Amino acid sequence: MTGHVKRAPSAAxxxxxxxxxxxxxxxxxxxxxxxxxxxxxxxxxxSWNVIGGMAGYPSFATAAFFGLGAYTGGVLLxxxxxxxxxxxxxxxxxxAAAMLLGWVLLRLRGHYFAIASLAVAEVxxxxxxxxxxxxxxxxxxxxxxxxxxxxxxxxxxxxxxxAMWALLLVCVLxxxxxxxxxxxxxxxxxxxxxxxxxxxxxxxxxxxSLAFALSGVFVAMAGTLYAGWVHYIEPPDVYDILxxxxxxxxVLLGGLGSIIGAVIGAFVFxxxxxxxxxxxxxxxxxxxGFLIVVLxxxxxxxxxxxxxxxxxxxSVPAAGAAAQLRADSVRGAGHG
Amino acid sequence: xxxxxxxxxxVLGCLYACIAAGFSLVWGVxxxxxxxxxxxxxxxxxxxxxxxxxxxxxxWVTIAIAAPLFYLMGYLVQRGVLNRVMAAPVLVTLxxxxxMDLILNNAMILAFKADYRKLILDPPxxxxxxxxxxxxxxxxxxxxxxxxxxxxxxxxxxxTRMGRAIIAVRLDRDAARLMGVDVPVTYAAAFGLGAAxxxxxxxxLALIFPISPLSSIPYLGKxxxxCVLGGLGSVPGAVLGGLxxxxxxxxxxxxxxxxxxVTLSFALLIGFLVFRPQGLLxxxxxx
Amino acid sequence: xxxxxxxxxxxxxxxGLQALADVSLSIGTGEVLGLIGPNxxxxxxxxxxxxxxxxxxxxxxxxxxxxxxxLRPYRTARVGLxxxxxxxxxxxELSVLDNVRAAALFSAGGSMREAQRVAEEKLAFAGLSxxxxxxxxNLTLAMRKRLELAKALxxxxxxxxxxxxxxxxxxxxxxxxxxxxxxxxxxxxxxxxIEHLMKVVLSVSxxxxxxxxxxxxxxxxxxxxxxxxxxxxxxxGKRYAQRAVEAAQSGTTR
Numbered sequence: 033m034t035g036h037v038k039r040a041p042s043a044a045x046x047x048x049x050x051x052x053x054x055x056x057x058x059x060x061x062x063x064x065x066x067x068x069x070x071x072x073x074x075x076x077x078x079s080w081n082v083i084g085g086m087a088g089y090p091s092f093a094t095a096a097f098f099g100l101g102a103y104t105g106g107v108l109l110x111x112x113x114x115x116x117x118x119x120x121x122x123x124x125x126x127x128a129a130a131m132l133l134g135w136v137l138l139r140l141r142g143h144y145f146a147i148a149s150l151a152v153a154e155v156x157x158x159x160x161x162x163x164x165x166x167x168x169x170x171x172x173x174x175x176x177x178x179x180x181x182x183x184x185x186x187x188x189x190x191x192x193x194x195a196m197w198a199l200l201l202v203c204v205l206x207x208x209x210x211x212x213x214x215x216x217x218x219x220x221x222x223x224x225x226x227x228x229x230x231x232x233x234x235x236x237x238x239x240x241s242l243a244f245a246l247s248g249v250f251v252a253m254a255g256t257l258y259a260g261w262v263h264y265i266e267p268p269d270v271y272d273i274l275x276x277x278x279x280x281x282x283v284l285l286g287g288l289g290s291i292i293g294a295v296i297g298a299f300v301f302x303x304x305x306x307x308x309x310x311x312x313x314x315x316x317x318x319x320x321g322f323l324i325v326v327l328x329x330x331x332x333x334x335x336x337x338x339x340x341x342x343x344x345x346x347s348v349p350a351a352g353a354a355a356q357l358r359a360d361s362v363r364g365a366g367h368g
Numbered sequence: 369x370x371x372x373x374x375x376x377x378x379v380l381g382c383l384y385a386c387i388a389a390g391f392s393l394v395w396g397v398x399x400x401x402x403x404x405x406x407x408x409x410x411x412x413x414x415x416x417x418x419x420x421x422x423x424x425x426x427x428w429v430t431i432a433i434a435a436p437l438f439y440l441m442g443y444l445v446q447r448g449v450l451n452r453v454m455a456a457p458v459l460v461t462l463x464x465x466x467x468m469d470l471i472l473n474n475a476m477i478l479a480f481k482a483d484y485r486k487l488i489l490d491p492p493x494x495x496x497x498x499x500x501x502x503x504x505x506x507x508x509x510x511x512x513x514x515x516x517x518x519x520x521x522x523x524x525x526x527x528t529r530m531g532r533a534i535i536a537v538r539l540d541r542d543a544a545r546l547m548g549v550d551v552p553v554t555y556a557a558a559f560g561l562g563a564a565x566x567x568x569x570x571x572x573l574a575l576i577f578p579i580s581p582l583s584s585i586p587y588l589g590k591x592x593x594x595c596v597l598g599g600l601g602s603v604p605g606a607v608l609g610g611l612x613x614x615x616x617x618x619x620x621x622x623x624x625x626x627x628x629x630v631t632l633s634f635a636l637l638i639g640f641l642v643f644r645p646q647g648l649l650x651x652x653x654x655x
Numbered sequence: 656x657x658x659x660x661x662x663x664x665x666x667x668x669x670x671g672l673q674a675l676a677d678v679s680l681s682i683g684t685g686e687v688l689g690l691i692g693p694n695x696x697x698x699x700x701x702x703x704x705x706x707x708x709x710x711x712x713x714x715x716x717x718x719x720x721x722x723x724x725x726l727r728p729y730r731t732a733r734v735g736l737x738x739x740x741x742x743x744x745x746x747x748e749l750s751v752l753d754n755v756r757a758a759a760l761f762s763a764g765g766s767m768r769e770a771q772r773v774a775e776e777k778l779a780f781a782g783l784s785x786x787x788x789x790x791x792x793n794l795t796l797a798m799r800k801r802l803e804l805a806k807a808l809x810x811x812x813x814x815x816x817x818x819x820x821x822x823x824x825x826x827x828x829x830x831x832x833x834x835x836x837x838x839x840x841x842x843x844x845x846x847x848x849i850e851h852l853m854k855v856v857l858s859v860s861x862x863x864x865x866x867x868x869x870x871x872x873x874x875x876x877x878x879x880x881x882x883x884x885x886x887x888x889x890x891x892g893k894r895y896a897q898r899a900v901e902a903a904q905s906g907t908t909r
Contacts (some may be wrong), residue, residue: 324467
């Protein structure tokens with residue numbers, strides 16, 4: 033009976049996710065490509081939600097984890113290491129790196145943490161750039177991945193879609209488990225009042241570092257899959273700052289702190305992004321920016337909260353929203 | 369050789385100070401990281417380029433035009449958009465200014481294309497030499513202007529009514545409000561000043577560096593590092609941080625190669641954040 | 656009566672400010688110790704140093720004979736130190752029940768089910784059973800103070816610091832709080848009571864210590880403390896103290 037999380041929507045989410053696996057039997061290659069990216073985006077968003085939504089730390093390190101995973105896995109794949117092993121290694125390396133970094137960086141709050149996490153991607157990008165023998169440096173890295181004797185293009189598309197989908201499923205299950213666990217409970221305490229959490233015996237440094245590591249491990253694995261899928265990676269591509277910002281927008285779109293919101297937010301975001309790319313290629317980043325501004329100014333609690341607001345009966349005096357707002361101002365004040 | 373690198377570092381440092389002073393002011397007073405700061409600088413550079421190459425206006429004159437223009441723009445942006453989220457968590461203000469930066473940067477790419485342009489003074493100003501130390505005159509003049517601008521900001525904050533209101537709000541917003549300071553207007557003024565500093569810095573940088581919308585991110589990165597090095601919200605902090613970064617970069621480039629200079633500055637950033645978040649000078653503005 | 660907590664020459668500086676100067680103190684099991692002193696005397700700092708929020712600049716803190724000087728707060732919480740805050744610190748979004756459950760769970764390390772049981776028990780004790788499902792942010796100040804108490808009790812403390820639990824309460828609420836404190840003391844928990852209301856300190860404490868400018872200036876039974884000229888001086892200034900002493904003397908000579 034863990035009262036700090038609500039149970040009902042996650043069952044619906046899991047059913048919908050499982051149903052998504054049927055896509056290769058219906059979709060063509062364009063649909064499959066979109067489906068693969070959708071799963072990848074959802075992994076990024078659900079992962080970011082652990083550190084950003086559950087622990088309340090504004091991390092911009094997603095790009096760092098994605099790039100680290102893409103290059104760790106990519107280098108291994110390029111040397112003929114099997115895909116599963118490459119993914120596992122990337123996950124492990126990223127987990128360890130995030131624990132270490134988290135232990136140091138999570139002492140910082142607010143803007144300072146945000147900048148430090150942003151700088152991690154820059155440092156990794158430069159390191160990747162200069163480790164030319166290993167990574168190919170600025171020239172990029174080719175990853176000639178063989179999926180077994182003469183696999184067709186269609187087979188490859190289905191394969192990578194299903195792999196990304198399976199990773200998303202594992203990621204969602206893991207995060208759902210965390211949310212219901214002692215760790216999730218402790219993170220909720222930390223987010224709302226870190227010093228009070230410390231006072232009741234929550235090992236805040238450990239919990240925050242675990243949250244940071246969890247927010248990195250699946251992202252890194254997705255990075256490896258991405259590298260294998262596109263066969264070629266280069267630093268500006270996989271350490272792109274947009275990879276750090278998009279998951280935040282997706283989560284804000286879906287409602288901060290909600291796993292189902294993060295998944296829906298990722299899918300909706302991809303839909304919008306694709307639409308904009310096809311129709312206004314020249315101004316796609318401007319439209320993305322416009323979307324962000326509108327979202328933050330007019331829907332601060334995302335689509336989920338809009339739905340809640342509509343459902344809420346007038347007799348209950350918006351207790352949840354009041355608590356939410358107060359918590360927000362507490363958080364704002366903590367950084368202010 | 370040593371002297372040459374020292375002079376290069378100081379020149380770079382003064383420019384960095386000018387880049388970061390406005391950024392630091394906004395961060396310290398509004399508790400907002402303005403991710404548009406880099407694009408404001410680039411916009412200033414385009415203004416200088418356009419004014420010089422299509423109307424023959426000298427960059428030195430453009431500074432006087434850029435300051436009020438950018439002040440007004442910053443003032444309006446803060447009143448119109450940012451002021452709605454001043455009480456929101458860090459995540460919201462950061463993401464919001466990122467979104468606005470995407471719009472601004474996209475607009476610049478549409479207007480000017482992404483390729484590099486150069487403002488070339490005609491006739492060129494040449495170089496000066498003291499012994500073995502050689503400095504291009506345009507750099508020297510830009511440096512002097514950077515120092516004058518940064519000094520002007522300092523005097524403005526200390527001596528004028530608006531400046532004192534800004535400092536009062538930075539130190540204690542609620543106390544300032546009780547003493548009759550109009551906090552929203554002060555926020556807007558501080559943001560306007562930050563934008564004006566960015567625009568003027570952009571004009572100066574146009575004399576030295578190629579102009580492109582792609583430069584906005586590196587400029588922003590410098591502003592970050594300088595702020596963290598020098599400490600938040602103070603002009604002397606920005607000058608000190610700028611000089612330290614300039615010297616570290618020019619000596620670092622010689623010691624470990626220019627390709628690692630950026631890595632070095634970011635490593636410095638992380639080190640300072642972790643071990644001395646209050647910066648070289650002064651106290652921590654906030655956690 | 657065994658010794659529970661021992662401070663050996665504990666000092667704490669903040670920059671140039673000496674917040675605690677050479678404080679030595681022993682607290683026995685089962686005591687209710689009143690800790691008083693003027694504003695800024697260092698009372699809360701002392702609690703912060705003992706619970707590990709601040710580290711002592713010098714000296715040692717021993718709890719049940721074990722050196723806890725360098726333990727962080729989450730560790731002192733687990734060895735049996737709990738506190739309520741002068742400014743209440745609930746987790747605003749969590750329900751009242753979850754607030755207390757968190758305290759039980761993270762301090763003791765038992766199961767979620769066990770934490771649930773403890774939380775319900777302590778909420779009943781604090782008279783908050785009817786509010787369990789409400790978000791903590793919705794409680795009134797008096798209720799939040801009781802929630803704070805229930806949280807601290809759910810941690811199974813051996814030593815409980817009550818920092819200004821009565822500040823901001825009306826007199827009926829103070830009476831209720833005093834009854835609760837007596838009950839807690841009766842159950843065998845050692846209590847350090849930081850309090851402005853002399854009435855409360857004198858009626859509840861078995862012993863009182865006085866902190867002034869970071870140093871302990873008096874230690875004794877409540878009746879001795881109020882008669883101590885040094886204490887009166889610390890609170891009311893020199894001239895008043897002299898007058899009080901003279902008044903006391905003339906009273907005895909007459």
